[in-house]
Amino acid sequence: MSTQYEFKSRWLPYVLVLPQMLIVFTFFFWPSAQALWQSFFVQDPFGGKVVFVGLTNYIRLFTDPAYSYGQSMRVSIAFAMAVAFLSMAVSLFLATQANKKLKLGSFYKTMLIWPYAVATLVAGVLWLFMFNPNVGVIAWFLKHKLGIEWQHLLNFNQAFSLITLSASWKQISYNFVFFLAGLQSVPVDLIEAAAIDGASPIKRFWKIIFPLLSPTTFYLLVMNLVYGFFETFPIIHQVTAGGPGKATSILVYKVWRDGVINLDLGGSAAQSVILMILVVALTVAQFRFVERRVNY
Amino acid sequence: MNEHSKLARFLPNLWLILAIVIIVFPIWLVFTASTRTSADIMSAPMPLTPGPHLLKNYSEAIMQGSKNLGASAFTMLKNSLIMALGISIGKIIVSLLAAFAIVFFDFKLRSFCFWSIFVTLMLPVEVRIMPTYKVVSDLGMLNSYAGLILPMVVSATAVFLFRQYFKTIPKEIAEASQIDGASPMQFFWRILLPMTRTPIAAMFVIQFIYGWNQYLWPLLITTKTEYYTILIGINRMLSGADVQIEWQIVMATTLLAMLPPALVVMIMQKQFIAGMTDTEK
Numbered sequence: 001m002s003t004q005y006e007f008k009s010r011w012l013p014y015v016l017v018l019p020q021m022l023i024v025f026t027f028f029f030w031p032s033a034q035a036l037w038q039s040f041f042v043q044d045p046f047g048g049k050v051v052f053v054g055l056t057n058y059i060r061l062f063t064d065p066a067y068s069y070g071q072s073m074r075v076s077i078a079f080a081m082a083v084a085f086l087s088m089a090v091s092l093f094l095a096t097q098a099n100k101k102l103k104l105g106s107f108y109k110t111m112l113i114w115p116y117a118v119a120t121l122v123a124g125v126l127w128l129f130m131f132n133p134n135v136g137v138i139a140w141f142l143k144h145k146l147g148i149e150w151q152h153l154l155n156f157n158q159a160f161s162l163i164t165l166s167a168s169w170k171q172i173s174y175n176f177v178f179f180l181a182g183l184q185s186v187p188v189d190l191i192e193a194a195a196i197d198g199a200s201p202i203k204r205f206w207k208i209i210f211p212l213l214s215p216t217t218f219y220l221l222v223m224n225l226v227y228g229f230f231e232t233f234p235i236i237h238q239v240t241a242g243g244p245g246k247a248t249s250i251l252v253y254k255v256w257r258d259g260v261i262n263l264d265l266g267g268s269a270a271q272s273v274i275l276m277i278l279v280v281a282l283t284v285a286q287f288r289f290v291e292r293r294v295n296y
Numbered sequence: 297m298n299e300h301s302k303l304a305r306f307l308p309n310l311w312l313i314l315a316i317v318i319i320v321f322p323i324w325l326v327f328t329a330s331t332r333t334s335a336d337i338m339s340a341p342m343p344l345t346p347g348p349h350l351l352k353n354y355s356e357a358i359m360q361g362s363k364n365l366g367a368s369a370f371t372m373l374k375n376s377l378i379m380a381l382g383i384s385i386g387k388i389i390v391s392l393l394a395a396f397a398i399v400f401f402d403f404k405l406r407s408f409c410f411w412s413i414f415v416t417l418m419l420p421v422e423v424r425i426m427p428t429y430k431v432v433s434d435l436g437m438l439n440s441y442a443g444l445i446l447p448m449v450v451s452a453t454a455v456f457l458f459r460q461y462f463k464t465i466p467k468e469i470a471e472a473s474q475i476d477g478a479s480p481m482q483f484f485w486r487i488l489l490p491m492t493r494t495p496i497a498a499m500f501v502i503q504f505i506y507g508w509n510q511y512l513w514p515l516l517i518t519t520k521t522e523y524y525t526i527l528i529g530i531n532r533m534l535s536g537a538d539v540q541i542e543w544q545i546v547m548a549t550t551l552l553a554m555l556p557p558a559l560v561v562m563i564m565q566k567q568f569i570a571g572m573t574d575t576e577k
Contacts, residue, residue, distance in 0.1 A: 003463075003467075004399045004400055004462060004463055004465070004467055004470065005400065005467040005468075005469075005470035005471050005474075006400060006401060006402045007400055007401055007470070007474070007480040007483075009401065009480060010403075012397075012401065012480060012481075013397040013398075013401035013403040013406070014397075014403065014405075016393045016394065016396055016397035016401075017393070017394045017397045017398070017405075017409045019389075019390045019393065019394075020390045020391070020393065020394040020409075020413060020450065020455075021409060021412065023390065023446060023447070023449055023450050024412050024413060024416055024450055025412075026431060026435075026447075027428060027431060027432075027446065027447035027450070028415075028416050028419050028424075028450065029412075029415075029419075030427075030431060031424045031427035031428040031430070031431050032419050032423075032424050032427070034424075034427035034430070034431075035423075035424050035426070035427045038426075038427065090315070093311070094311065094312065094315050097308040097311045097312050098308070098312060100308050102308060102309060102312075104309065104312075108312040108316065110562065110565065111316045111319070111320070112312070112315065112316065112319070113561065113565065113568075113569070114558055114561045114562055114565075115319055116505070116561060116568075116572075117505055117554070117557035117558040117560065117561040118554055118557075118558070119508070119509035119511065119527055119553065119554075119557070120509065120511065121509075121511045121527045121530065121531065122527070122530070122550060122553060122554055125530060125534070125546075125550055126322035126323065126325075126326060126550075127322065128534075129322070129325060129326065129329070129543075129547070130322055130325060134338070134340070135337050135338055135340065135342060135543060137325060137341055137342055137344070140340045140341040140342075141341070144341075169318075169319070169322075172315075172319070174572075177569055177572055177573065178572075178573065181569075181573050230420055230422045230423075231422075233422060233511070233512050234511040234512070234527070234531075237511075237515075237531070238531055238534070252422045252423075255422070255423075255425060256422075256425055256512070259425055259426040260425070260426070260429075260516065265426060268425070268426050269426065269427070272423050272424055272425065272426070272427075275422065275423040276418065276419065276423045276424075279418045279419070279420065279423060280418050283417055283418050
């Protein structure tokens with residue numbers, strides 16, 4: 001691509017980028033540097049002495065049973081993968097159905113797309129309301145018709161299922177939009193040729209359509225993992241509060257809780273740094289893919 | 297099974313209707329609850345059809361709010377709206393200016409600025425909670441609209457999108473404006489901005505929803521009820537024992553919280569899809 005015409009001015013470009021740079025440095029770089037710095041210190045919560053402790057905060061995360069950081073990591077990974085798999089599988093299936101010629105096609109699409117607007121917190125509230133042991137309609141149904149006592153604040157499997165279902169429910173529209181756009185760009189003559197050769201619809205899907213969708217699938221996988229790891233805080237905060245015990249304290253919930261509620265600044269800062277490394281890894285994965293796609 | 301049989305042709309409809317039912321059912325429940333009394337909701341199982349208290353519940357939610365909260369849905373909706381508009385419009389303005397500088401000027405710190413903005417992608421608020429809170433508190437911006445909005449007014453995706461778009465504009469247009477004696481800012485206002493309407497609209501939809509649905513940040517920096525956003529209010533109303541929760545008010549508030557972003561998506565569906573799939577590039 002040819003470069004754009006360039007105006008001549010010594011000062012104007014700096015004035016133009018100034019607002020953005022001020023915000024980037026004040027609210028992004030400075031706090032991130034602080035997190036890195038604080039992760040090497042221990043400070044008592046009442047503003048007392050600050051002591052340099054090297055990597056102690058990091059080591060404690062993984063050795064001190066009070067942190068149970070390894071457990072938090074395991075549940076975060078399980079949760080993010082469960083959400084990514086469930087909501088992508090459902091969305092892909094729905095997108096293949098909606099991509100057929102249907103009379104009500106645009107109605108279906110609108111109905112499946114607009115829940116994107118539902119806030120993550122609201123998704124949590126909706127599911128909580130259905131499964132609340134006292135007032136929830138589904139909790140009542142499970143108890144009185146199927147004999148299952150629903151107590152997600154006491155039962156880990158139920159808590160994990162509930163946060164996974166509500167987080168996946170919320171993400172369906174996002175994935176649906178991308179899968180539908182991907183499916184619409186699959187050349188129709190390719191599919192028709194395969195149909196004439198006698199390939200069944202299922203075979204056509206797995207042998208032709210799914211491989212062609214792989215860039216979309218990979219992009220969505222990264223985005224869904226990012227969502228599962230970082231953007232589901234409201235659901236955890238609302239639905240389980242990390243419980244029962246600490247069983248559903250995913251990493252972002254834990255970093256919030258240890259910092260804001262327990263006022264453990266060093267430990268929270270060390271967790272922040274670990275999370276930054278995780279985001280960098282996911283972002284690099286995503287951009288690797290964008291580069292590769294240029295040749296696609 | 298023959299893929300052209302009647303059943304096979306109807307099957308996709310069946311799946312999609314089932315999916316829509318699963319999506320709509322929880323929202324229907326919220327609506328039902330918002331038209332009933334607290335006693336109706338507590339009597340398990342709750343009735344699945346709307347009751348007669350719609351007006352009463354909504355007016356109570358909007359004017360007074362839940363008793364244990366002390367903030368009306370009106371105040372909280374106003375706060376959410378200010379925050380969402382502040383974040384979306386703020387992001388669009390600073391991103392447009394930055395993208396204009398990066399594409400149309402050659403200056404020493406150009407690539408430094410570009411990469412600085414890029415790196416913010418890797419620093420979501422979730423990974424720097426405490427220190428960001430400290431900065432905002434040192435600046436005296438706790439419990440203020442500036443505190444809710446300013447730290448969110450960075451968008452690497454918006455800068456990328458505008459940069460990408462500016463690069464596709466034929467260079468002759470900027471050249472011609474120079475020959476005609478227009479200043480760079482006149483070019484920006486009179487020519488570039490009107491040309492960028494479509495990407496701006498797409499960005500607005502995405503960022504409005506992003507702003508409206510912010511949760512962790514307002515949770516950290518708002519302690520006074522007059523600055524609660526609607527989502528924080530819902531969470532606060534639900535804290536406490538189940539029997540004390542005024543479910544009908546909470547559910548009315550929840551439905552009100554869903555309306556503005558849902559309307560934006562439905563009305564601007566085309567721009568919304570463009571915005572979502574374009575930011576992928």
